[in-house]
Amino acid sequence: MCTTNRDGMKKVCIVGASGKLGQYMVQHALERGYEVIGVCRERSVGKLDTFEGRITVIPGATDDREVIQKAVAGCDGVLTVLVPWGIHQYSSGTAQAVLDLARPGARLIFSCGWHITRDGQDVYSRTFKTVVKIFGWLARLIRVEELDDQVEACRRVFASDSRWTVVRGSKLEEGESQGLPVWSRHVGDPILISNITRRVDFALFMVAALENDELIHEAPAIVGRHDPQ
Ligand SMILES: NC(=O)c1ccc[n+]([C@@H]2O[C@H](COP(=O)([O-])OP(=O)(O)OC[C@H]3O[C@@H](n4cnc5c(N)ncnc54)[C@H](OP(=O)(O)O)[C@@H]3O)[C@@H](O)[C@H]2O)c1
Secondary structure (H helix, E strand, C coil): CCCCCCCCCCEEEEECCCCHHHHHHHHHHHHCCCEEEEEECHHHHHHHHHHCCCCEEEECCCCCHHHHHHHHCCCCEEEEECCCCCCCCHHHHHHHHHHHHCCCCCEEEEEEECCCCCCCCCCCCHHHHHHHHHHHHHHHHCCCCCCCHHHHHHHHHHHCCCEEEEEEECEEECCCCCCCCEEECCCCCHHHCCCEEEHHHHHHHHHHHCCCHHHCCECCEEECCCCCC
8 A cells, every 4th residue: 555655755765675674664665655765785686576666776785885875865764774793894884874975854764772872871681681792792703793883883873963863673573563662762661661572563663753853863762562553
Protein backbone atom coordinates (compact mmCIF):
# COMPACT_ATOMS: atom_id res chain seq x y z
CA MET A 1 0.00 0.00 0.00
CA CYS A 2 1.33 3.43 -0.84
CA THR A 3 0.22 6.35 1.31
CA THR A 4 0.97 9.99 0.66
CA ASN A 5 3.77 11.39 2.76
CA ARG A 6 3.49 14.74 4.49
CA ASP A 7 4.84 17.79 2.68
CA GLY A 8 8.60 18.17 2.90
CA MET A 9 9.88 14.61 3.07
CA LYS A 10 9.91 13.14 -0.42
CA LYS A 11 13.17 11.44 -1.22
CA VAL A 12 15.13 9.40 1.30
CA CYS A 13 18.41 7.53 1.18
CA ILE A 14 18.91 4.29 3.14
CA VAL A 15 22.57 3.57 3.82
CA GLY A 16 23.02 -0.14 4.55
CA ALA A 17 19.75 -1.04 2.80
CA SER A 18 20.54 -4.72 2.23
CA GLY A 19 20.80 -5.73 5.90
CA LYS A 20 17.84 -6.96 7.93
CA LEU A 21 17.13 -3.56 9.45
CA GLY A 22 17.76 -1.83 6.12
CA GLN A 23 15.26 -3.98 4.24
CA TYR A 24 12.54 -3.26 6.79
CA MET A 25 13.31 0.45 6.45
CA VAL A 26 12.98 0.24 2.67
CA GLN A 27 9.58 -1.40 3.13
CA HIS A 28 8.33 1.26 5.57
CA ALA A 29 9.70 4.12 3.45
CA LEU A 30 7.94 2.83 0.33
CA GLU A 31 4.69 2.43 2.27
CA ARG A 32 4.95 6.11 3.24
CA GLY A 33 5.28 7.06 -0.42
CA TYR A 34 8.91 8.17 -0.31
CA GLU A 35 11.22 7.85 -3.27
CA VAL A 36 13.96 5.51 -1.98
CA ILE A 37 17.67 5.38 -2.82
CA GLY A 38 19.44 2.40 -1.22
CA VAL A 39 23.19 1.99 -0.71
CA CYS A 40 24.77 -1.40 -0.06
CA ARG A 41 27.90 -3.36 -0.78
CA GLU A 42 28.14 -4.60 -4.38
CA ARG A 43 27.97 -8.25 -3.26
CA SER A 44 24.71 -7.60 -1.37
CA VAL A 45 22.71 -5.97 -4.19
CA GLY A 46 20.84 -9.24 -4.83
CA LYS A 47 19.33 -9.04 -1.32
CA LEU A 48 17.27 -6.09 -2.60
CA ASP A 49 15.76 -7.98 -5.57
CA THR A 50 12.30 -7.97 -3.98
CA PHE A 51 12.26 -4.18 -4.39
CA GLU A 52 13.40 -4.21 -8.02
CA GLY A 53 11.85 -1.38 -10.02
CA ARG A 54 10.64 0.39 -6.86
CA ILE A 55 13.93 1.71 -5.50
CA THR A 56 17.25 2.94 -6.92
CA VAL A 57 20.21 0.94 -5.69
CA ILE A 58 23.68 2.48 -5.57
CA PRO A 59 26.25 -0.27 -4.98
CA GLY A 60 29.41 0.45 -3.03
CA ALA A 61 31.02 0.64 0.37
CA THR A 62 29.00 2.88 2.66
CA ASP A 63 32.14 4.72 3.80
CA ASP A 64 33.04 5.58 0.20
CA ARG A 65 32.46 9.33 -0.01
CA GLU A 66 31.82 9.29 -3.76
CA VAL A 67 29.14 6.63 -3.32
CA ILE A 68 27.48 8.55 -0.50
CA GLN A 69 27.68 11.85 -2.36
CA LYS A 70 25.81 10.34 -5.30
CA ALA A 71 23.29 8.56 -3.08
CA VAL A 72 22.29 11.46 -0.81
CA ALA A 73 22.02 14.06 -3.59
CA GLY A 74 18.63 15.74 -3.33
CA CYS A 75 17.51 13.60 -0.36
CA ASP A 76 15.37 15.16 2.37
CA GLY A 77 16.30 12.41 4.80
CA VAL A 78 19.04 9.81 5.26
CA LEU A 79 18.62 6.63 7.32
CA THR A 80 21.97 5.08 8.20
CA VAL A 81 22.64 1.63 9.65
CA LEU A 82 25.81 1.90 11.69
CA VAL A 83 27.61 -1.44 11.54
CA PRO A 84 28.45 -2.45 15.12
CA TRP A 85 31.94 -3.77 14.30
CA GLY A 86 34.35 -3.52 11.45
CA ILE A 87 37.74 -2.83 10.08
CA HIS A 88 39.26 0.40 8.79
CA GLN A 89 36.79 2.67 10.63
CA TYR A 90 33.88 1.51 8.49
CA SER A 91 31.14 2.78 10.79
CA SER A 92 32.72 6.15 11.59
CA GLY A 93 33.68 6.62 7.93
CA THR A 94 30.05 6.00 6.95
CA ALA A 95 28.73 8.44 9.56
CA GLN A 96 31.27 11.11 8.58
CA ALA A 97 30.41 10.82 4.88
CA VAL A 98 26.69 11.20 5.61
CA LEU A 99 27.28 14.16 7.97
CA ASP A 100 29.49 15.92 5.43
CA LEU A 101 27.62 15.20 2.23
CA ALA A 102 23.87 15.18 3.01
CA ARG A 103 22.24 18.44 2.04
CA PRO A 104 22.10 21.05 4.80
CA GLY A 105 18.82 20.72 6.68
CA ALA A 106 18.27 17.06 5.76
CA ARG A 107 16.97 14.80 8.56
CA LEU A 108 19.65 12.28 9.48
CA ILE A 109 18.71 9.15 11.43
CA PHE A 110 21.36 6.67 12.62
CA SER A 111 20.99 3.21 14.23
CA CYS A 112 23.13 1.83 17.02
CA GLY A 113 22.91 -0.24 20.19
CA TRP A 114 22.07 0.57 23.81
CA HIS A 115 25.75 0.44 24.75
CA ILE A 116 26.20 3.86 23.11
CA THR A 117 25.75 6.61 25.67
CA ARG A 118 25.39 10.27 24.84
CA ASP A 119 25.71 11.88 28.23
CA GLY A 120 26.89 9.06 30.49
CA GLN A 121 23.55 9.06 32.34
CA ASP A 122 22.49 5.59 31.14
CA VAL A 123 22.23 2.93 33.83
CA TYR A 124 23.09 -0.56 32.62
CA SER A 125 22.24 -3.85 34.30
CA ARG A 126 25.06 -6.14 35.36
CA THR A 127 23.91 -8.68 32.73
CA PHE A 128 24.05 -6.08 29.98
CA LYS A 129 27.56 -4.98 30.98
CA THR A 130 28.71 -8.61 31.07
CA VAL A 131 27.30 -9.30 27.59
CA VAL A 132 29.06 -6.21 26.15
CA LYS A 133 32.32 -7.25 27.85
CA ILE A 134 32.14 -10.83 26.52
CA PHE A 135 31.24 -9.61 23.04
CA GLY A 136 34.24 -7.27 23.10
CA TRP A 137 36.55 -10.03 24.29
CA LEU A 138 35.30 -12.44 21.57
CA ALA A 139 35.69 -9.78 18.90
CA ARG A 140 39.30 -9.22 19.90
CA LEU A 141 39.85 -12.98 19.97
CA ILE A 142 38.62 -13.47 16.39
CA ARG A 143 40.33 -10.23 15.40
CA VAL A 144 37.25 -8.28 14.44
CA GLU A 145 38.91 -5.01 15.16
CA GLU A 146 37.43 -1.68 16.11
CA LEU A 147 34.46 -2.82 18.11
CA ASP A 148 34.44 0.73 19.42
CA ASP A 149 34.14 2.27 15.99
CA GLN A 150 30.35 2.61 16.39
CA VAL A 151 31.11 4.60 19.56
CA GLU A 152 33.35 6.91 17.52
CA ALA A 153 30.71 7.18 14.78
CA CYS A 154 28.11 8.30 17.33
CA ARG A 155 30.53 10.70 19.01
CA ARG A 156 30.86 12.47 15.67
CA VAL A 157 27.10 12.55 15.14
CA PHE A 158 26.49 13.95 18.65
CA ALA A 159 29.05 16.71 17.96
CA SER A 160 27.40 17.67 14.68
CA ASP A 161 24.96 20.55 14.27
CA SER A 162 23.03 18.69 11.56
CA ARG A 163 19.42 17.63 12.27
CA TRP A 164 20.36 14.20 13.65
CA THR A 165 18.68 11.50 15.72
CA VAL A 166 20.56 8.43 16.98
CA VAL A 167 18.16 5.56 17.62
CA ARG A 168 19.54 3.10 20.17
CA GLY A 169 18.16 -0.41 19.75
CA SER A 170 17.84 -3.05 22.46
CA LYS A 171 18.03 -6.80 21.87
CA LEU A 172 16.32 -7.52 18.53
CA GLU A 173 13.97 -10.28 17.46
CA GLU A 174 12.00 -11.12 14.33
CA GLY A 175 8.22 -11.21 14.27
CA GLU A 176 5.10 -9.24 13.39
CA SER A 177 4.98 -5.55 14.15
CA GLN A 178 3.74 -4.53 17.59
CA GLY A 179 3.55 -0.87 16.60
CA LEU A 180 5.85 2.07 17.26
CA PRO A 181 8.35 1.27 20.06
CA VAL A 182 8.40 3.31 23.27
CA TRP A 183 11.52 5.27 24.12
CA SER A 184 13.45 7.02 26.83
CA ARG A 185 16.46 9.32 26.94
CA HIS A 186 18.25 6.90 29.21
CA VAL A 187 18.76 3.17 29.53
CA GLY A 188 17.69 2.20 33.04
CA ASP A 189 14.31 3.96 32.77
CA PRO A 190 11.64 1.45 33.96
CA ILE A 191 9.75 1.93 30.67
CA LEU A 192 12.58 0.03 28.91
CA ILE A 193 12.44 -2.98 31.23
CA SER A 194 11.58 -5.58 28.55
CA ASN A 195 14.89 -4.97 26.69
CA ILE A 196 13.56 -6.41 23.42
CA THR A 197 12.38 -4.88 20.15
CA ARG A 198 11.05 -6.44 16.97
CA ARG A 199 13.44 -5.55 14.16
CA VAL A 200 10.52 -4.46 11.98
CA ASP A 201 9.57 -1.93 14.68
CA PHE A 202 13.13 -0.66 15.11
CA ALA A 203 12.91 0.17 11.40
CA LEU A 204 9.47 1.74 11.90
CA PHE A 205 10.84 4.01 14.63
CA MET A 206 13.73 5.11 12.40
CA VAL A 207 11.48 5.90 9.44
CA ALA A 208 8.88 7.67 11.61
CA ALA A 209 11.67 9.79 13.13
CA LEU A 210 12.21 11.41 9.72
CA GLU A 211 9.07 13.46 10.31
CA ASN A 212 9.24 13.81 14.08
CA ASP A 213 11.07 17.03 14.89
CA GLU A 214 10.82 16.31 18.62
CA LEU A 215 13.50 13.68 18.09
CA ILE A 216 16.04 16.10 16.61
CA HIS A 217 19.24 16.01 18.71
CA GLU A 218 17.89 13.10 20.78
CA ALA A 219 19.35 9.61 21.23
CA PRO A 220 16.23 7.62 22.12
CA ALA A 221 16.76 4.17 23.65
CA ILE A 222 13.84 2.08 22.41
CA VAL A 223 11.95 -1.11 23.26
CA GLY A 224 8.97 -2.76 21.62
CA ARG A 225 5.41 -2.51 22.87
CA HIS A 226 4.22 -5.71 24.52
CA ASP A 227 0.67 -5.63 23.24
CA PRO A 228 0.12 -5.88 19.49
CA GLN A 229 -1.61 -2.66 18.33
N1 LIG B 1 21.47 -7.38 16.40
C1 LIG B 1 21.11 -6.86 17.58
O1 LIG B 1 20.70 -7.55 18.53
C2 LIG B 1 21.16 -5.35 17.76
C3 LIG B 1 20.85 -4.83 19.02
C4 LIG B 1 20.83 -3.45 19.18
C5 LIG B 1 21.11 -2.61 18.12
N2 LIG B 1 21.43 -3.14 16.91
C6 LIG B 1 21.73 -2.19 15.81
O2 LIG B 1 20.85 -2.45 14.74
C7 LIG B 1 21.50 -2.15 13.51
C8 LIG B 1 21.32 -3.34 12.58
O3 LIG B 1 21.89 -4.47 13.16
P1 LIG B 1 21.45 -5.96 12.81
O4 LIG B 1 22.18 -6.84 13.78
O5 LIG B 1 19.98 -6.05 12.73
O6 LIG B 1 22.13 -6.23 11.41
P2 LIG B 1 21.65 -5.96 9.93
O7 LIG B 1 20.39 -5.21 9.88
O8 LIG B 1 21.67 -7.24 9.20
O9 LIG B 1 22.80 -4.99 9.39
C9 LIG B 1 24.11 -5.36 9.26
C10 LIG B 1 24.71 -4.35 8.29
O10 LIG B 1 26.11 -4.46 8.35
C11 LIG B 1 26.62 -4.68 7.04
N3 LIG B 1 27.81 -5.53 7.16
C12 LIG B 1 27.87 -6.76 7.69
N4 LIG B 1 29.14 -7.22 7.64
C13 LIG B 1 29.88 -6.24 7.07
C14 LIG B 1 31.26 -6.10 6.76
N5 LIG B 1 32.14 -7.05 7.00
N6 LIG B 1 31.66 -4.95 6.17
C15 LIG B 1 30.78 -3.98 5.91
N7 LIG B 1 29.46 -4.04 6.18
C16 LIG B 1 29.02 -5.16 6.77
C17 LIG B 1 25.51 -5.34 6.29
O11 LIG B 1 25.68 -5.15 4.92
P3 LIG B 1 25.48 -6.32 3.85
O12 LIG B 1 24.00 -6.48 3.61
O13 LIG B 1 26.24 -5.82 2.69
O14 LIG B 1 26.07 -7.58 4.45
C18 LIG B 1 24.30 -4.58 6.86
O15 LIG B 1 24.12 -3.35 6.21
C19 LIG B 1 22.95 -1.82 13.86
O16 LIG B 1 23.13 -0.43 13.85
C20 LIG B 1 23.11 -2.38 15.27
O17 LIG B 1 24.07 -1.66 16.02
C21 LIG B 1 21.46 -4.48 16.70
